[in-house]
Amino acid sequence: MGSLHFSPSCGVIKTLYGMIGRQHKITTLGFFLVILLITAISVQWMDMSILSGAFQRNSNSVFPEVSCSTECPERTVLVPEAAQSSVAEACPEYFRWIHEDLKPWKATGITREMVEKAREVAHIRVLVVSGVLYVEKFKQVFQTRDMVTLWGILQLLTLYPGRVPDLDMMFELGDMPVIKKQAYRAAAPPPLFHYCGDSSSHDIVFPDWSFWGWPELKIRPWEVLKKELQETNEGRKWEDREPFAYWKGNTKLSLARRDLVNCNATDNKEEWNARIYDMDWHREKKQGFNTSDLVNQCTHRYKIYVEGISWSVSQKYILACDSMSLVINPHYYDFFTRSLIPTIHFWPISEKNKCRAIKYAVDWGNAHPKQAKGIGRAGSQYVQEKLIMKYVYDYMFHLLQEYAKLLRYQPSVPEGAVEVCYEALICSVKGLRKRYRLNSMVNNASESSPCSLPLPSNPQNLRAFLEKKRDLIRQVELREAANENSRQAQL
Template sequence: MAAEGAGGRGGRAARYPPLSALVASAIAASSAVIVLAVVHSAYDDAVSRTRTLLGHNLEPTPWHPFPHAKGRPPARAALRCAPSIACLPPLSRPRPPPEPANASSSSSLSSRGNNNNKQCPAYFAAIHRDLAPWRGAGRGVTRALLDAARRRASMRVTITGGGRRLHVDLYYACVQSRALFTVWSLLQLMRRYPGRVPDVDLMFDCMDRPAINRTEHGGDAAPPPPPLFRYCTTRDHFDIPFPDWSFWGWPETNIEPWNREFKSIKSGARATRWADRVPTAYWKGNPDVASPLRVALLGCNDTALWRAEIMRQNWDDEAKSGYQHSRLSSQCTHRYKIYAEGFAWSVSLKYILSCGSMALLIEPRYQDFFSRGLEPRVNYWPVTEMGMCESIRDAVDWGNANPGEAERVGRRGQRLVQGLRMHAVYDYMLHLLTEYASLMDFRPVAPPSPDAHEACEASLLCLADDKQRRFLEASRAEPAADEPCVLPPPPAAA
């Protein structure tokens, strides 16, 4: 309005400039548009050809869905700086004696020289269930199955040389720095257990929705499905869940590596006693992720009627303000915290459980590797999607009528993720890859593709920006002083 008023005071001449001025302005504007288009095209082309491993050619939103395969940007030369950097082997110690044939399973790995005899957490047993489709006579992981998994994968990862060399062949750019931190996680596993990580060849996808549907590949008589690793699975899919990138940090949302972040959240939780916490349910997140569940959750934002406080998270505003209002350690002030899946699987579950509040889970469909350890009414409280607001209200009313038991449910959830320290994450990775390697019917070699590159810590740090590099360096592993936990063998029926 102010601009319009300023123009009006100039009279008729100001409102109707000479024709020559209009022509000159049009030519200048057209030239500027052409120049900007050329620069933008060149920039897009340059970005798509470099630093793709970090996902810099995507919009900076934590939940950017690809509508279909053709919309996925190409990977191209993502590890461009790697050839100029020597990929040194990880820290080493004397290698263990070679295993006898057919003895590379996790059960033999766990029992070998394990003096502490520490059993793995119960949810580790899901490794056997996840890999069951490839176990048994006439089955196994073949090259043909691996090739079939490629069309769903974002990258192929091979570990060779006795667990000392890692190659990556990228097929499309992952969201943000997911690929960067996922590759880093494997390098840190090799660093923690030098010479113990098996040689493997696997396909990995970095998106949030499983793709290997049981209805297409199920049945005992059917051939095994394509083996595809990702961050989650469901009861209706064969995708193999693997620890997600955020355990090593999520720089785009300012979430620190897991050991640091959990310690910070737990410290924040101690600041408010259970009795002093707000006796309502709390959720803060992004509802604008093509999630009908989260949109419906907005309708429960009434503390008097539904006992719930629902907060919209704007990540763009948070980034501009330095994440001052999104620190997870400051969000443990309510007795109840809600977990609602978004477009698909959500990374937020472990952070919600960390508060020690009673977690209210709204019928989660997706499972990550540790959530198989959750038990309803033991370490979380189930909420139904149908009649969601009423279900939240009933859970809060029950908890406030039974505060001692509600607090114990919250504490048990917190203990579950407290046991999920990085040593447990690495043990899970090691057992999963060792079991997977025992099912392969071929010897892994470095990918023959000219686009495949060897990755090492130096090459990834070269690609990272300052903030990513800080997170990567903060999440470096050290060689393990103890043996991995003991994974029981699979049930005889499996």
């Protein structure tokens, strides 16, 4: 991995966006230079406040090039007093899963040896020491997942300066969970952060990179895209949408997706009420992503979610469309999806009989438009209201706070780790990558405290919640079976 150090000339950018006012002593001369820079380029740069959701798009959105060298600026680490808040609001319910993800280490704590053990499968090691972020890279990462994940952690450090504890974490940045439960029945597993988990793994679930934008696929940062999707929903009524189920994506990533193609309408097959479109991302990139804009895909009353290699970042975009989401039996989860409830936030679809299940769901929804529209709206409200970036950062904050409590040693910067600073992650990229990072930048420390972390669920309540979800799915399956029996009897 190349050097992550950049010169004080890049520090001007950091100061310009209010990022290091709490960490550096700014001279009077530096202040006036900043004012001059703001005046010179404000007509060209886009700025967004993550917490307010304000997004200003200028006619000229090309960012000026900045001359950067190879060193992060010298910094004086200041630890401000914790932000004061009279009464912290309650976190969304899905925050309770933090306790479940960290439960394997509740009795033993986490030792340096445990963390080092996770190095065998990790892509990077991430440390926070005295409010400064460091990284050690072990192996190549797909696209820029590592850098964008680090960018997200930098935003957290800015949002809650001085409040993120010292940390030592291993991250696996692929698709599949890797810490299998069956391998650690007699001992505590190595702690490993990852974007998703499943019932057979101990991976600690962490928000994925796409919340800060996915420039390789031209998918904008979540706070920007979420607002655009909401505006689209307001201008496109559910009743006026196509009365079919829609899915568009790479059909080659999994058996479930390849099988989903069979649900498409053709001249020689039964009408399954599905419209499935294959996406060749290589061809799409050559064409400038003209047909892949997610804002233009909220055109049907029903949208299908189907996993790829594992979980897919697309679920939040699908839920945000106001369409009734048809979720094909998922095997994986990310940090917010475990609290989604079948028939409330989405409609469950059997993996084995997906075509017939999709047809039944669409027929039922078209016959019960008020209920179907309500499910679509509930799923959309879930991500529009409970998945704002403030909560994404609060989830990260509480997860890392609880993780730090389990550490049985004082983290220190290992040999080979390098500092990660705003200068590096802004000045080292151009075009969309720079734009997305600037669009997803936290501009100021939060004036309020993080939301209040819910207590752990007691085992009885957790079992009851999971059984409720299973029962709701069984009810849908019984209704599908009864409908199919009735259809067969009429033949």
